[in-house]
Amino acid sequence: xxxxxxxxxxxxxxxxxxxxxxxxxxxxxxxxxxxxxxxxxxxxxxxxxxxxxxxxxxxxxxxxxxxxxxxxxxxxxxxxxxxxxxxxxxxxxxxxxxxxxxxxxxxxxxxxxxxxxxxxxxxxxxxxxxxxxxxxxxxxxxxxxxxxxxxxxxxxxxxxxxxxxxxxxxxxxxxxxxxxxxxxxxxxxxxxxxxxxxxxxxxxxxxxxxxxxxxxxxxxxxxxxxxxxxxxxxxxxxxxxxxxxxxxxxxxxxxxxxxxxxxxxxxxxxxxxxxxxxxxxxxxxxxxxxxxxxxxxxxxxxxxxxxxxxxxxxxxxxxxxxxxxxxxxxxxxxxxxxxxxxxxxxxxxxxxxxxxxxxxxxxxxxxxxxxxxxxxxxxxxxxxxxxxxxxxxxxxxxxxxxxxxxxxxxxxxxxxxxxxxxxxxxxxxxxxxxxxxxxxxxxxxxxxxxxxxxxxxxxxxxxxxxxxxxxxxxxxxxxxxxxxxxxxxxxxxxxxxxxxxxxxxxxxxxxxxxxxxxxxxxxxxxxxxxxxxxxxxxxxxxxxxxxxxxxxxxxxxxxxxx
Numbered sequence: 001x002x003x004x005x006x007x008x009x010x011x012x013x014x015x016x017x018x019x020x021x022x023x024x025x026x027x028x029x030x031x032x033x034x035x036x037x038x039x040x041x042x043x044x045x046x047x048x049x050x051x052x053x054x055x056x057x058x059x060x061x062x063x064x065x066x067x068x069x070x071x072x073x074x075x076x077x078x079x080x081x082x083x084x085x086x087x088x089x090x091x092x093x094x095x096x097x098x099x100x101x102x103x104x105x106x107x108x109x110x111x112x113x114x115x116x117x118x119x120x121x122x123x124x125x126x127x128x129x130x131x132x133x134x135x136x137x138x139x140x141x142x143x144x145x146x147x148x149x150x151x152x153x154x155x156x157x158x159x160x161x162x163x164x165x166x167x168x169x170x171x172x173x174x175x176x177x178x179x180x181x182x183x184x185x186x187x188x189x190x191x192x193x194x195x196x197x198x199x200x201x202x203x204x205x206x207x208x209x210x211x212x213x214x215x216x217x218x219x220x221x222x223x224x225x226x227x228x229x230x231x232x233x234x235x236x237x238x239x240x241x242x243x244x245x246x247x248x249x250x251x252x253x254x255x256x257x258x259x260x261x262x263x264x265x266x267x268x269x270x271x272x273x274x275x276x277x278x279x280x281x282x283x284x285x286x287x288x289x290x291x292x293x294x295x296x297x298x299x300x301x302x303x304x305x306x307x308x309x310x311x312x313x314x315x316x317x318x319x320x321x322x323x324x325x326x327x328x329x330x331x332x333x334x335x336x337x338x339x340x341x342x343x344x345x346x347x348x349x350x351x352x353x354x355x356x357x358x359x360x361x362x363x364x365x366x367x368x369x370x371x372x373x374x375x376x377x378x379x380x381x382x383x384x385x386x387x388x389x390x391x392x393x394x395x396x397x398x399x400x401x402x403x404x405x406x407x408x409x410x411x412x413x414x415x416x417x418x419x420x421x422x423x424x425x426x427x428x429x430x431x432x433x434x435x436x437x438x439x440x441x442x443x444x445x446x447x448x449x450x451x452x453x454x455x456x457x458x459x460x461x462x463x464x465x466x467x468x469x470x471x472x473x474x475x476x477x478x479x480x481x482x483x484x485x486x487x488x489x490x491x492x493x494x495x496x497x498x499x500x501x502x503x504x505x506x507x508x509x510x511x512x513x514x515x516x517x518x519x520x521x522x523x524x525x526x527x528x529x530x531x532x533x534x535x536x537x538x539x540x541x542x543x544x545x546x547x548x549x550x551x552x553x554x555x556x557x558x559x560x561x562x
Contacts, residue, residue, distance in 0.1 A: 067079040067081070085272065087272035101119070108124070109121075132145040132148060133148045140166060141165070142165045143163070144163050145164070147159070153553075158557070159556065162552075170186065173185045183532060183536050184531070184533070185531055186530050187531050188528060192255055192256055195531045196255075198531050200532045201529060202549055203256055203529055204528045204529075204530070205258050205267050205525050205543070205545075206528060207389070208386070208387035208526040209260055209265050209387070209522065210383065210385040211385070211522045212521040213384055213411045213520040214237055214413075215231065215382065215412040215413060217412050218377060218379070228327075228328055228329075230314055230319070231380055232413075235310035236310035237518040239303045239304075239307040241261075241303075241518060241521045242291075242292065242302045242306065243303035243349055244297065245298045246296045246298060246523060250524050253341055254524065257527050259297075260523065261288060261292075262279070262515070263397065263522055264279060264393055264511060265525035266279050266280075268390055269393060270393045270504045270506070273499065278393050283501075283508035284507070297522070300352050307353050307358070311326060325356070325357060327359040327361060329361045329363055330346075330380075330382065331370070331373050331378075331380075332363075332383040333364065333367070334364035334365060338383065341383070342362045342383075345360065377412030385526075387526075393503075393507045394483040394506050395487075395488065397507070400520075401416050403479070404483075410520075414519045416479050419479045421479055421482050422476050423486075424474050424505060425474075425491075427501070428475075428486075428490075429462065429473055429475070431496035432461055432462060432491070435493060436455065439455050457485070458490065461490045482506060483510055486506065491503075535557050536556075539555070
């Protein structure tokens with residue numbers, strides 16, 4: 001295959017490798033060009049790489065300069081070029097890119113002149129080494145694991161054998177549990193009521209958060225003629241927020257669940273370094289202080305007041321006529337659980353505002369129709385959820401950005417990505433200033449490319465702080481800059497005292513903007529429910545946001561009575 005005048009690499013399917021063809025031009029600082037029988041291509045053709053020949057041909061002779069040293073047969077010493085937290089180092093080392101190499105498989109996979117290997121491809125997969133070994137299995141039926149006695153922590157895992165039966169039907173799983181043939185069964189949904197009071201029930205919140213998303217620009221065309229004008233009033237959206245009784249919802253309509261009145265649930269952390277869940281931090285609690293935290297965002301009186309204010313404004317703006325009934329449409333997937341939820345919401349809102357003044361029209365649709373409605377913003381209110389990124393809360397909030405998260409954002413007609421935030425970061429500012437000073441102490445000609453690049457970014461960051469005493473520690477920047485640059489890049493350069501507090505402050509600033517605009521009505525966090533047999537014992541007495549129930553390391557099986 002040829003791209004322009006450049007022949008593309010050929011994929012060898014049998015060996016699962018890419019074979020390079022043609023030439024690549026390398027140019028040094030003086031502009032001297034050398035040619036080698038290897039190259040890299042892009043959509044535009046051949047790429048010229050500065051010092052590329054050295055990158056491909058250099059041989060390491062002094063491993064003390066690499067930063068990795070073997071102290072003995074089981075201990076490696078890593079020398080970092082920047083300060084990083086233990087969590088950051090562990091995360092990097094957990095990646096397959098930096099995992100320990102299986103020497104035999106690596107060597108067996110060497111191809112051509114020995115310069116490359118198939119190790120790490122589908123044909124020669126990475127070898128992992130865990131606490132349990134898979135010793136027997138039958139596809140679609142069961143797996144049996146036994147404790148790996150050679151593992152360094154083997155003795156800390158008291159359960160020596162695990163049989164995992166693959167059962168798709170929840171009723172069958174529950175029946176196996178009842179008959180004493182299974183030690184654990186998931187009991188969410190219809191079975192939860194049966195085991196809700198069981199002493200053997202374990203509840204585990206997850207990251208999945210559901211909310212009602214607003215669409216104030218129907219069709220995403222910027223034409224107000226297509227829109228329901230009442231959605232455009234912030235007071236109305238807030239009225240909906242305060243009219244929702246989340247505690248009732250998670251205890252009656254869809255249980256188990258955790259009533260969630262912010263955009264992040266109980267197990268999110270602002271960074272891997274943070275030891276306290278964001279929701280339990282001072283910034284995490286403070287950002288919701290004005291949203292009836294004692295009742296999880298439910299305040300019927302406030303909802304009625306805000307509704308009346310929104311209607312009065314709409315009448316004054318000739319968007320509604322005096323006495324006209326307000327009506328909005330809820331679009332959601334046609335499923336029994338969703339219909340039950342929609343019926344509950346309809347009753348909640350119409351009871352709060354009065355069914356002579358307000359109506360919720362429910363429209364259930366199929367998969368394709370719902371996808372189209374979401375893509376086109378063809379809804380006034382809809383139901384959706386997000387999950388993941390438990391230890392990167394600010395990055396999780398990217399999905400609500402109209403800029404960097406526009407491909408993920410469900411809400412329509414809101415400008416969040418360019419919203420201007422003010423974030424108090426005295427320790428972050430001081431840390432960055434110290435890094436700038438350190439780089440400037442290095443002679444300009446001796447600075448690395450990385451140092452030059454960071455210096456530009458650091459100085460741009462510092463320029464966004466106020467110039468007088470009152471604002472000197474306040475960063476003024478867009479929503480996208482705060483999470484994408486300040487949090488993810490600048491303040492992640494090195495560890496510094498107070499960085500975990502800054503991470504919580506940044507998360508609160510982002511979430512606070514979403515709450516201010518009220519782009520959606522947060523509803524609940526999913527909670528997994530499982531019931532265990534009496535012989536399964538847990539060391540943990542309560543669920544922990546980071547550790548959960550502890551996993552197999554903190555579980556044991558009670559020996560049967562003699």
